[in-house]
Amino acid sequence: xxxxxxxxxxxxxxxxxxxxxxxxxxxxxxxxxxxxxxxxxxxxxxxxxxxxxxxxxxxxxxxxxxxxxxxxxxxxxxxxxxxxxxxxxxxxxxxxxxxxxxxxxxxxxxxxxxxxxxxxxxxxxxxxxxxxxxxxxxxxxxxxxxxxxxxxxxxxxxxxxxxxxxxxxxxxxxxxxxxxxxxxxxxxxxxxxxxxxxxxxxxxxxxxxxxxxxxxxxxxxxxxxxxxxxxxxxxx
Numbered sequence: 001x002x003x004x005x006x007x008x009x010x011x012x013x014x015x016x017x018x019x020x021x022x023x024x025x026x027x028x029x030x031x032x033x034x035x036x037x038x039x040x041x042x043x044x045x046x047x048x049x050x051x052x053x054x055x056x057x058x059x060x061x062x063x064x065x066x067x068x069x070x071x072x073x074x075x076x077x078x079x080x081x082x083x084x085x086x087x088x089x090x091x092x093x094x095x096x097x098x099x100x101x102x103x104x105x106x107x108x109x110x111x112x113x114x115x116x117x118x119x120x121x122x123x124x125x126x127x128x129x130x131x132x133x134x135x136x137x138x139x140x141x142x143x144x145x146x147x148x149x150x151x152x153x154x155x156x157x158x159x160x161x162x163x164x165x166x167x168x169x170x171x172x173x174x175x176x177x178x179x180x181x182x183x184x185x186x187x188x189x190x191x192x193x194x195x196x197x198x199x200x201x202x203x204x205x206x207x208x209x210x211x212x213x214x215x216x217x218x219x220x221x222x223x224x225x226x227x228x229x230x231x232x233x234x235x236x
Contacts, residue, residue: 001064003028003186004049004155009058009068011048018044019055020210026155031177031187033197033204035232041210042190043085046159050075050082062155077105079154083161085190087140091133095124098132098143102150110150117146120176138169145176149185156180158189162196174199194232198222206231 002025011019019041026032034042047053049060051072060068067075090098099117104110118125121142127135132143141161148156161177162170177200181187191197197204198218206214208231214221221227228234 002026002061003030003063004188005059005061006045006049007059007061009045009048009055009060011044011053011055013044013053018210019048021058022048022207022210022212024205024212024215026186026188028154028186029181029184030203031181031189031201033201034188034190034207035192035194035197035204036190036207037192037231037233041207043159044210045207046082046084046157046190049157050080052082076151079151081148081151081153081156083144083148083156083158085159085163087144089132089140089144092131094129094131095135095143096128098147099150102147104151108150108152113150113152117149120149120179121146123172136169138165138172141165141169141173142176145173145180149180153185155186155188158187160190160192162191162193170196192232194221194228194234 004026006022006024009019009022022045034045036042044053048055051070054069058068059066062078062080067078099114104113123139124142124146127139132140135143162173165173177187187200203217204215204221205212213231214227225234
């Protein structure tokens, strides 16, 4: 049984029909990418999983249970964390205060989890008492990922985690996500960049106009330049 499975998901913003029957799955411990140009439904897919936008039809199955329409805080307590696009930091809070914001489930040792995220992101340990506004863009992205890890999720969702970062910061985020996946956390993330996505993911789905139009593993998708050019605007 997949850890996450979307079955024929239909999501609207008012009258705007965004997700038009999206179906996909992630096995436990897997890293999967959702690829597509901007405006094709990647963010809406992430928000639909978390019920930040409630699907009108379809199912969001987490460990076999349909969680579509559940309250976002309840979904978080079930073991799903979302790293939204745009970082969403609290500028005046320190790094340590950010890590204390999430309400950890009773079974999670907060101090142990703080040590874990500092092992993943040693750069943040050096900035532990610094306000978030003074961090670089890459460090801010590391911080929001670290914050999402504080509840010890089984599934980590990330919306464009490498967007707008320097090449050095992109490399560090990729390294960190590999470590996180290797500890058993399932990683599902949205990206516009096929080549960067497959430095983390073993397979990917492509979404266009709210529909899944293609899915493949790493070798098949990277070897299919026609698909990349058609759906992702890749040149070459």
